[in-house]
Amino acid sequence: MKIKLNDNYRNLSESYLFSEIARRVREYKEAEPEKGERIVRLGIGDVTLPLAPAVVSAMEAAVREMGDASTFRGYPPEYGYDFLREAIASHYASFGVKIPPEDIFVSDGAKSDVGNIVDILGDNTVYIPDPVYPVYLDSNVMSGRRIEFIPGNEKNGFLPMPDGINCEGAVFYLCSPNNPTGAVYDREKLRVWVDFALRTGSLIIFDSAYEAFVTGDLPHSIYEIEGAEKCAVEICSFSKTAGFTGTRCAWCVVPSAAMSGGMSLNKMWRRRQATKFNGVSYPVQRAAEAALSPEGLGQCMENIAYYMENARIISDFLDRKGISYTGGRYSPYVWLKCPDGMSSWEFFDYLLTKAQVVGTPGEGFGSCGEGYFRLTSFGSREGTEEAVRRLEELL
Amino acid sequence: MKIKLNDNYRNLSESYLFSEIARRVREYKEAEPEKGERIVRLGIGDVTLPLAPAVVSAMEAAVREMGDASTFRGYPPEYGYDFLREAIASHYASFGVKIPPEDIFVSDGAKSDVGNIVDILGDNTVYIPDPVYPVYLDSNVMSGRRIEFIPGNEKNGFLPMPDGINCEGAVFYLCSPNNPTGAVYDREKLRVWVDFALRTGSLIIFDSAYEAFVTGDLPHSIYEIEGAEKCAVEICSFSKTAGFTGTRCAWCVVPSAAMSGGMSLNKMWRRRQATKFNGVSYPVQRAAEAALSPEGLGQCMENIAYYMENARIISDFLDRKGISYTGGRYSPYVWLKCPDGMSSWEFFDYLLTKAQVVGTPGEGFGSCGEGYFRLTSFGSREGTEEAVRRLEELL
Numbered sequence: 001m002k003i004k005l006n007d008n009y010r011n012l013s014e015s016y017l018f019s020e021i022a023r024r025v026r027e028y029k030e031a032e033p034e035k036g037e038r039i040v041r042l043g044i045g046d047v048t049l050p051l052a053p054a055v056v057s058a059m060e061a062a063v064r065e066m067g068d069a070s071t072f073r074g075y076p077p078e079y080g081y082d083f084l085r086e087a088i089a090s091h092y093a094s095f096g097v098k099i100p101p102e103d104i105f106v107s108d109g110a111k112s113d114v115g116n117i118v119d120i121l122g123d124n125t126v127y128i129p130d131p132v133y134p135v136y137l138d139s140n141v142m143s144g145r146r147i148e149f150i151p152g153n154e155k156n157g158f159l160p161m162p163d164g165i166n167c168e169g170a171v172f173y174l175c176s177p178n179n180p181t182g183a184v185y186d187r188e189k190l191r192v193w194v195d196f197a198l199r200t201g202s203l204i205i206f207d208s209a210y211e212a213f214v215t216g217d218l219p220h221s222i223y224e225i226e227g228a229e230k231c232a233v234e235i236c237s238f239s240k241t242a243g244f245t246g247t248r249c250a251w252c253v254v255p256s257a258a259m260s261g262g263m264s265l266n267k268m269w270r271r272r273q274a275t276k277f278n279g280v281s282y283p284v285q286r287a288a289e290a291a292l293s294p295e296g297l298g299q300c301m302e303n304i305a306y307y308m309e310n311a312r313i314i315s316d317f318l319d320r321k322g323i324s325y326t327g328g329r330y331s332p333y334v335w336l337k338c339p340d341g342m343s344s345w346e347f348f349d350y351l352l353t354k355a356q357v358v359g360t361p362g363e364g365f366g367s368c369g370e371g372y373f374r375l376t377s378f379g380s381r382e383g384t385e386e387a388v389r390r391l392e393e394l395l
Numbered sequence: 396m397k398i399k400l401n402d403n404y405r406n407l408s409e410s411y412l413f414s415e416i417a418r419r420v421r422e423y424k425e426a427e428p429e430k431g432e433r434i435v436r437l438g439i440g441d442v443t444l445p446l447a448p449a450v451v452s453a454m455e456a457a458v459r460e461m462g463d464a465s466t467f468r469g470y471p472p473e474y475g476y477d478f479l480r481e482a483i484a485s486h487y488a489s490f491g492v493k494i495p496p497e498d499i500f501v502s503d504g505a506k507s508d509v510g511n512i513v514d515i516l517g518d519n520t521v522y523i524p525d526p527v528y529p530v531y532l533d534s535n536v537m538s539g540r541r542i543e544f545i546p547g548n549e550k551n552g553f554l555p556m557p558d559g560i561n562c563e564g565a566v567f568y569l570c571s572p573n574n575p576t577g578a579v580y581d582r583e584k585l586r587v588w589v590d591f592a593l594r595t596g597s598l599i600i601f602d603s604a605y606e607a608f609v610t611g612d613l614p615h616s617i618y619e620i621e622g623a624e625k626c627a628v629e630i631c632s633f634s635k636t637a638g639f640t641g642t643r644c645a646w647c648v649v650p651s652a653a654m655s656g657g658m659s660l661n662k663m664w665r666r667r668q669a670t671k672f673n674g675v676s677y678p679v680q681r682a683a684e685a686a687l688s689p690e691g692l693g694q695c696m697e698n699i700a701y702y703m704e705n706a707r708i709i710s711d712f713l714d715r716k717g718i719s720y721t722g723g724r725y726s727p728y729v730w731l732k733c734p735d736g737m738s739s740w741e742f743f744d745y746l747l748t749k750a751q752v753v754g755t756p757g758e759g760f761g762s763c764g765e766g767y768f769r770l771t772s773f774g775s776r777e778g779t780e781e782a783v784r785r786l787e788e789l790l
Contacts, residue, residue: 001626001655002564002596004517009663046469056462059678060455066642067451073641074441108503108643108673115671116511119537122399138670142514169397201397231396246468247461248503248676260396268404275533276510278503281643283454284676 008144015134017364021348028352038356040387042314042375045179045360047243049306051287052299055242058290062283076279079270080106080251084285087292088251097223103266105252105273106280106288110209110237113252115139116276117205117233120268124203127172129160131180131365131372133207136173145171151368158183158326158335162196169201169260174222177210180365180374181335182327184218190225197231201260204232209250212241212304214330229255233265240332242291242300249280249288307332310377310384317388321395332377335362339395347373355390403539410529412759416743423747433751435782437709437770440574440755442638444701446682447694450637453685457678471674474665475501475646479680482687483646492618498661500647500668501675501683505604505632508647510534511671512600512628515663519598522567524555526575526760526767528602531568540566546763553578553721553730557591564596564655569617572605575760575769576730577722579613585620592626598653598660599627604645607636607699609725624650628660635727637686637695644675644683702727705772705779712783716790727772730757734790742768750785 021043029036051059065071079085085101092099107113114135123145128136130149140147150165150172152158158181162172174193176185185193197204206222214220221236222228234253238244258265280288290296315328318336325336338347344361351357362372377384416438424431446454460466474480480496487494502508509530518540523531525544535542545560545567547553553576557567569588571580580588592599601617609615616631617623629648633639653660675683685691710723713731720731733742739756746752757767772779 001592001598001653003519003566003598003655004564005655005658005660005663006515006517009515009658009666012666048464048467048469050464050467051461053462056458059458059461063451063454063458063678066446066454067448069443069445072443072445072638074443075640076643108676111673112671120401120404122401124398135670142667142670169399171398197396203396203398243467245470245673246677248471248673258396260398260400263400263404265400268400271404271407272537275530275537276507278506278640278643281503281676281679282641283458283678 006142008142011141012138015364017360021358021360024349024352025358035356039358040356040379040383040390041358042379042384042387043358043360044376044378046245046378047240048378048380049243049303051243051247052291052296052303054293054296054299055287055290058296059283059287062286066282073282076282076285078274078277078279080104080280081282081285084289087289091292092221092223095220095224097221099223099253100256103253103255105254105269106285107250107252107277108248108280110207110235110239110250111135113235113250114205114207116272117235117252117269118143118145119272120265121171125167125170127165127170129173129175129178130367131362131369132173132175133179134365149366152181152183153368154324154337159185159189161189161192167200167202171203171205172197173205173207175207177213177327177331177333179210180333180360180362180369182331182333183335184214184330187217187219187224190219190222194222194225194228194231198227202231203258203260204228206232206234208234209237210240210331211236212300213308213332218330223253229257231258233258238288238291241304242288242296243303244288244291247284247287249284306381307377310379310381313384313388314375314377317392323395334375334377336373336375338371338373341371344370344373351391355387355394357387357390401537403537406536407533410759412755416753416755419744419747420753430751434753435751435774435778435785436753437774437779437782438753438755439771439773441640441773442635443773443775444638444698446638446642447686447691447698449688449691449694450682450685453691454678454682457681461677468677471677471680473669473672473674475499475675476677476680479684482684486687487616487618490615490619492616494618494648495651498648498650500649500664501680502645502647502672503643503675505602505630505634505645506530508630508645509600509602511667512630512647512664513538513540514667515660516566520562520565522560522565524568524570524573525762526757526764527568527570528574529760544761547576547578548763549719549732554580554584556584556587562595562597566598566600567592568600568602570602570604572608572722572726572728574605575728575755575757575764577726577728578730579609579725582612582614582619585614585617589617589620589623589626593622596655597626598655599623601627601629603629604632605635605726606631607695608703608727613725618648624652626653628653633683633686636699637683637691638698639683639686642679642682644679701776702772705774705776708779708783709770709772712787718790729770729772731768731770733766733768736766739765739768746786750782750789752782752785
């Protein structure tokens with residue numbers, strides 16, 4: 001063909017992180033079949049516990065409704081059923097945030113929202129933390145935006161702040177609790193960010209996919225900070241809260257107060273979704289509603305507590321060893337400094353070959369991740385305890 | 396804020412079609428409450444029959460799997476599970492088309508694919524039939540493309556052809572069976588289009604969402620035409636085939652042979668989906684697989700036969716009256732010329748007030764739709780027969 005394609009795709013770099021991990025594990029198992037049998041995986045970024053019983057019942061009931069002429073439902077509303085938008089609004093209300101249901105847009109996943117939100121934006125400079133979830137970067141490379149990185153490091157506890165950034169009308173991505181570092185912005189730090197955005201006319205795209213892991217006084221939502229409704233879009237998901245990685249449901253808050261150049265982001269996103277999206281499967285929306293019901297949320301929180309106990313086991317061990325880390329308390333991720341100045345991949349090989357424990361090299365999440373390593377709490381209790389026993393001996 | 400937004404959104408025109416229909420119906424019901432009770436709707440573009448029993452069973456079983464630790468599934472593959480890609484490939488094979496499963500991308504809806512496919516394209520001139528499904532136009536306005544219309548009319552039977560179009564490397568949308576006209580390209584006409592695309596280096600985006608309504612020798616897929624794998628992307632859906640408008644599953648074929656400027660559309664779409672999409676809900680994919688099983692497809696085809704009988708009742712009536720129309724035989728849509736030179740909206744009001752029958756004014760699908768009217772077969776048998784009885788008396 002002689003059509004023009006999106007040339008920005010030429011600027012994407014291939015991510016070899018997970019394929020490289022798979023390759024090294026495979027080769028090790030081939031070389032050391034007996035030890036290969038003992039491998040424990042603490043690199044999993046996906047949930048492993050099944051859906052909560054209340055969620056399963058609600059979804060089954062909805063599937064049966066779809067099989068009955070008197071209760072069958074066709075096209076869902078593009079923005080989500082009212083029952084789910086209202087359930088999400090009540091969820092926000094439970095930590096003191098008032099979001100009108102019409103500012104909530106239900107979708108099939110946080111990745112879709114993070115990726116698609118760039119559709120309504122113009123040619124702004126985009127600031128992306130490093131290390132971070134790679135979709136922020138790739139979706140902006142695809143749309144040809146100018147990208148600056150905001151480094152996370154030991155000094156700022158992997159919580160980059162806007163100090164020294166000189167901009168007007170830029171776009172900032174923040175993720176809290178962060179993937180991969182597990183670091184969480186407290187109220188004060190988030191207030192600095194919101195004030196900075198308001199002062200510079202910038203937009204914050206706030207990814208709160210891990211908010212269910214937050215406890216105590218730490219903010220679940222950027223809208224806990226005054227003024228955020230004028231400068232922030234928030235993307236959240238049922239994936240980690242309710243184990244929906246395979247069930248697929250998320251939401252995005254685009255406040256009516258978010259305006260620029262006389263245009264309303266809420267109206268633009270409404271139009272984008274009505275044009276390019278046809279809503280989420282009805283049984284999935286009923287499942288998501290059940291996950292936020294008192295019974296469902298209670299069951300989901302038991303799963304979160306299970307993962308958090310795994311995270312505690314890992315971080316208690318690091319405390320005992322005096323290895324510095326972020327995360328682990330309000331996040332399923334533990335982000336540790338590789339001991340003895342090892343690089344991310346050196347440490348990966350060291351753990352694989354000496355302890356048969358697989359984690360994720362931090363360098364795969366951005367250049368500031370070099371020298372760091374991610375362990376996750378999504379494995380089983382037995383696997384986590386066994387891995388820690390081996391690391392205890394090794395390190 | 397002072398960020399730049401996507402200014403192309405300013406060029407979108409609001410569609411008042413369905414809200415205007417709703418307003419006129421509401422006002423009529425208020426003015427004539429008794430007659431308002433008699434209203435029959437033949438304007439529905441959504442399916443109304445429930446999911447097939449085989450589909451419901453498969454989806455229920457998959458939901459139960461998600462509730463059990465030993466069968467739970469996390470993130471699905473972004474491109475769809477192999478079991479579903481293979482089922483779709485077999486579906487193509489059933490009408491003689493060979494598509495490798497890796498060229499098939501499972502998604503949550505044809506609207507998503509139609510809307511998102513522009514992400515991988517560059518700044519080409521886009522040709523869109525008129526009248527047609529409005530997403531082709533709006534998604535290209537959003538991305539600031541230069542748009543030309545290809546008029547459908549009585550002369551070409553609402554099957555626009557490339558005669559007289561002078562272009563190199565352009566993008567063409569085709570929809571067959573067409574929404575709203577119900578017109579279907581036969582093999583010869585489609586061959587002309589494919590040859591034209593190959594000759595001019597153009598891309599055809601072929602929307603085959605209504606292929607299940609096609610019988611006999613008419614093509615179900617553009618890939619029935621030789622060479623199409625080099626110049627066409629095809630978007631299809633379970634929405635109409637299996638009544639999935641509320642269940643949400645579709646697919647897109649991006650052949651490995653489709654290349655331009657050394658770039659592979661398949662690889663670009665793969666990257667786009669991996670970055671901005673996280674796959675379709677596992678129970679939904681199992682439901683879709685069941686819809687293509689011999690048992691499920693048989694049940695779905697009974698539903699299609701029900702709608703087609705409704706379409707036959709409408710088109711037989713138009714034949715008796717000598718009113719010219721397209722569609723109705725291989726499509727759920729019947730597209731008729733408004734009698735006595737009435738405009739689309741005049742005819743709408745005439746049917747509403749004289750017969751209490753609601754359809755869709757053709758003008759809402761593009762300026763070439765003025766003077767035409769869409770009736771659909773997605774209502775009940777009783778409603779369709781009653782509507783035709785009233786139209787028989789009126790016209």
